[in-house]
Amino acid sequence: MRRILPLAGRLLLTVLCLAAAALPALYTRSLYGYLPVLLLASALLLSLLWVLLLRRGLRAEPEAEDGICPRGGSMDIRIRVQNRTPLLCPKLEARVSVSDERGEDKGEHSFLLTLGGREETVLPLKLDMRHIGCYTVSLSDLRAFGFFGLFSLTVPCGGRLEALVTPRLSDLAELELTGAETRDSSRDSRVTVIGGTDYTGVREYAQGDPMKQIHWKLSAHTLDYLTKLQESSRRQEYSIILDFALEKQPERERLLELSDCLIETALSLGSAVVRREGEYTLLYADQEGRLCRSLPGDDETINALLHSFAYGRADPGPEFPDGAAILRREGSTANRASNLLAVTGRVTEELLQELVTVKRQGRSPELYFVYPAAWTSRERELMALRLRTLDEAEIPYAFISAGEGERI
Numbered sequence: 416m417r418r419i420l421p422l423a424g425r426l427l428l429t430v431l432c433l434a435a436a437a438l439p440a441l442y443t444r445s446l447y448g449y450l451p452v453l454l455l456a457s458a459l460l461l462s463l464l465w466v467l468l469l470r471r472g473l474r475a476e477p478e479a480e481d482g483i484c485p486r487g488g489s490m491d492i493r494i495r496v497q498n499r500t501p502l503l504c505p506k507l508e509a510r511v512s513v514s515d516e517r518g519e520d521k522g523e524h525s526f527l528l529t530l531g532g533r534e535e536t537v538l539p540l541k542l543d544m545r546h547i548g549c550y551t552v553s554l555s556d557l558r559a560f561g562f563f564g565l566f567s568l569t570v571p572c573g574g575r576l577e578a579l580v581t582p583r584l585s586d587l588a589e590l591e592l593t594g595a596e597t598r599d600s601s602r603d604s605r606v607t608v609i610g611g612t613d614y615t616g617v618r619e620y621a622q623g624d625p626m627k628q629i630h631w632k633l634s635a636h637t638l639d640y641l642t643k644l645q646e647s648s649r650r651q652e653y654s655i656i657l658d659f660a661l662e663k664q665p666e667r668e669r670l671l672e673l674s675d676c677l678i679e680t681a682l683s684l685g686s687a688v689v690r691r692e693g694e695y696t697l698l699y700a701d702q703e704g705r706l707c708r709s710l711p712g713d714d715e716t717i718n719a720l721l722h723s724f725a726y727g728r729a730d731p732g733p734e735f736p737d738g739a740a741i742l743r744r745e746g747s748t749a750n751r752a753s754n755l756l757a758v759t760g761r762v763t764e765e766l767l768q769e770l771v772t773v774k775r776q777g778r779s780p781e782l783y784f785v786y787p788a789a790w791t792s793r794e795r796e797l798m799a800l801r802l803r804t805l806d807e808a809e810i811p812y813a814f815i816s817a818g819e820g821e822r823i
Contacts, residue, residue: 462561465502466568469559472500473530475509476574477554478537483579483718486547486675490578494538494554501532505562511540512555513578515548523555544580546671547678549722552576579718582679584686651693654745654752657681658738658759658766659700659725669787669818673760674727676785676817681758684783685711696752698741700725706736706744727760739765746773753778760785760817762801771808781811788818 439451478493494511498504509526526538542552553575560567657677664670681697688695697709701723711717728735736744738759745751746769755773759766762784773780782805786798795814805812 462563463566466559466561466566468500469502469504470568470570473498473559473570475554475557475572477576479576481577483581484544485581485583488544490542490544492540492552497535498530503532504530504559506560508558510556512553514551547580547582547675550578552578582682584683652752653688653693653695653754653756655681655685655695655697656738656741656757657697657699659728660731660735660737661727661729661760663729670727670729672818673785677758677760680783680815684756698745700736704735739763739769742769755780758783767804770810774808774810783813783815785815785817788816
């Protein structure tokens with residue numbers, strides 16, 4: 416519709432111009448009276464042929480390769496446009512679009528330029544990558560215009576690149592593992608020898624586990640991959656719950672800020688665990704709504720996670736695994752971690768009850784609540800009242816502000 420209306424306007428203008436040029440012929444009724452309309456028609460036909468010839472010789476494609484930048488950074492993209500014909504291109508419009516993996520449009524940038532015969536140019540484009548995720552940058556449209564701007568044709572163009580926006584990890588010294596009593600692992604510590612290798616138990620497979628650590632015999636019996644726990648890995652172990660379920664927000668930008676803060680908080684806590692020589696497993700929902708677990712041991716693993724995260728889901732349905740559902744699933748595993756950190760932007764009664772249940776099991780839970788930066792002090796006070804249940808159960812919790820400003 417955006418293009419149909421301008422096209423209809425140009426056609427109407429063309430018809431009016433031809434009609435105005437034909438007026439002298441009506442009054443003079445001579446051959447000379449038809450000269451204006453004949454000249455105008457010839458000029459329009461020449462403009463159309465000009466565009467048709469240009470279309471065959473124009474090429475455009477991005478020069479840059481796939482890139483990675485941190486949230487809040489920028490990516491420099493160069494688009495090379497070539498005119499392989501000897502004809503002047505009076506007007507050329509290039510449009511660059513940015514979309515995420517779900518195909519949602521994240522913005523469009525437009526350029527206008529003129530190219531001489533056998534000329535080429537490079538369009539520099541600086542994209543501000545404000546939110547975490549995987550994006551596709553492509554030249555969505557390249558249109559060549561003839562003289563008078565009445566005729567235009569889409570020029571075939573190709574090339575696209577992937578942009579991965581990574582989280583910025585923070586030093587959460589003030590938040591880091593606020594529960595002073597981190598507990599020893601509740602896993603079975605009996606040493607078993609199979610195939611000449613000592614191990615202390617097994618747990619569910621998580622993304623990032625080496626294949627040589629999989630217990631193939633038990634995996635065949637349980638129909639699910641199980642990973643061996645070596646004696647050397649008996650360190651403080653944590654499960655970090657990354658809850659992508661969020662309340663509906665008045666603006667999409669606020670939803671994206673909350674999603675970014677959830678990811679950065681969870682991974683920053685994981686980094687704090689590693690600095691204390693501990694180990695952690697990240698539990699989250701993927702884009703298909705499936706519950707996943709991973710051990711983000713390095714940047715490569717974290718980058719792979721960014722392709723699978725569900726990201727912020729506003730008021731998802733009951734089938735989506737929110738924080739409470741993930742806690743129930745984690746609590747039902749035989750080799751669950753004794754230290755549990757839940758990162759969420761939506762506090763429900765079910766989530767609070769699950770945290771209390773975890774505490775009663777003799778484990779050590781903590782809650783990290785991410786809230787919009789636009790919240791007033793009154794809204795924060797009301798949330799603190801809702802979390803009184805955690806105070807009574809002696810469960811530590813922290814408030815983290817999303818968006819601009821201080822997060823602690």
